[in-house]
Amino acid sequence: MEAVTRNIFLYLSKSSILNTLAQKRGSSLVSGKIIAGTDFRQSIPVIRELNQKGLSTTVDHLGEFVSKPETAIQRTKEAIQTIEMIRKENLVSHMSVKMTSLGLDISDDLVISNMIKILETAEEHDVMITIDMEDETRCGKTLDLFKQFKSQYSCVSTVLQAYLYRTEQDLKDLRPLDPFLRLVKGAYKEPPSVAFPDKKDVDAQYKKLIEQSLTYGLYTAVATHDDQMIEYTKELTERLNIPKDRFEFQMLFGMRNQTQLELAKQGYHVRVYVPYGRDWYGYFMRRLAERPANISFAFKGLFKK
Numbered sequence: 001m002e003a004v005t006r007n008i009f010l011y012l013s014k015s016s017i018l019n020t021l022a023q024k025r026g027s028s029l030v031s032g033k034i035i036a037g038t039d040f041r042q043s044i045p046v047i048r049e050l051n052q053k054g055l056s057t058t059v060d061h062l063g064e065f066v067s068k069p070e071t072a073i074q075r076t077k078e079a080i081q082t083i084e085m086i087r088k089e090n091l092v093s094h095m096s097v098k099m100t101s102l103g104l105d106i107s108d109d110l111v112i113s114n115m116i117k118i119l120e121t122a123e124e125h126d127v128m129i130t131i132d133m134e135d136e137t138r139c140g141k142t143l144d145l146f147k148q149f150k151s152q153y154s155c156v157s158t159v160l161q162a163y164l165y166r167t168e169q170d171l172k173d174l175r176p177l178d179p180f181l182r183l184v185k186g187a188y189k190e191p192p193s194v195a196f197p198d199k200k201d202v203d204a205q206y207k208k209l210i211e212q213s214l215t216y217g218l219y220t221a222v223a224t225h226d227d228q229m230i231e232y233t234k235e236l237t238e239r240l241n242i243p244k245d246r247f248e249f250q251m252l253f254g255m256r257n258q259t260q261l262e263l264a265k266q267g268y269h270v271r272v273y274v275p276y277g278r279d280w281y282g283y284f285m286r287r288l289a290e291r292p293a294n295i296s297f298a299f300k301g302l303f304k305k
């Protein structure tokens, strides 16, 4: 039953009609709950408050699968402004980007030129840019581009997904680049030809990758809300004598708020992924697919007048 519900939400996450409806309905429903605000300016007080509580952030301007070059160029300009504001406002924050919002599906030249503009600004302002990992069809291209960027810019990092069979090899391939790496279980609907279909296999693979990444000496961001994985990382890093400045926990804004604070109090570095923007529908649906109970409050309001 859980798998069926997950599949329905992941299927719905791709509906452009529902996406448009969600944008029209406004974002007040989810604002302050699972997204920080509709634009970056509105999100600054939220980020500042998290920083004051000892939590770092990575901000994400919601939106993906852009098909018009002018939209990708506009998104690039906005990303550059966000980096400048992070520095101007003295926020303790990275920025996350989805390359499909910067032209990945349009042309190589476009996405590369947009990413270079962003990375030049990020390098100048000392802000880390993490390239989120999207669905499997874009994984190879994303990693190839990441390797290209990483050879020129130190301020770029990316994400590996434990549910993909290819990831163990990808981790080995990335090792010589010494990246800051976010490890996740994986959020998209993938066929069994490319991804482990059973949750228990994904969990086992996730643990294996955490251990490999840490023993390779890579700075590892363990991005999960799962207590089992958090406890596993704590025990592992103690056993392997890995200092707390070589890894961090990451969680999504609005999820497990208490756990985020407790981990920070215990001296762990915690980073909160803070999404903002009007294009919240796809993100929202993936969160529903993961755990309907957790955000049912917002879902109930979605179809209300």
Ligand SMILES: Cc1cc2nc3c(=O)[nH]c(=O)nc-3n(C[C@H](O)[C@H](O)[C@H](O)COP(=O)(O)OP(=O)(O)OC[C@H]3O[C@@H](n4cnc5c(N)ncnc54)[C@H](O)[C@@H]3O)c2cc1C
Residues within 6 Å of the ligand: 131, 132, 133, 134, 159, 161, 184, 185, 186, 187, 188, 223, 224, 225, 226, 227, 229, 250, 251, 252, 255, 256, 272, 273, 290, 291, 294
């Ligand atoms: C910071 C961050 C960045 C991410 N970036 C990407 C990305 O770039 N690409 C990508 O594909 N995916 C990304 N993800 C999503 C990720 O792949 C998973 O889909 C998502 O994190 C759900 O998996 P999980 O490990 O949190 O736990 P799950 O496997 O979903 O849940 C395991 C258990 O953890 C507990 N749990 C889970 N969520 C909650 C909650 N909200 N409250 C209380 N208990 C809970 C429950 O006991 C649950 O049974 C990101 C996730 C985070 C946290």
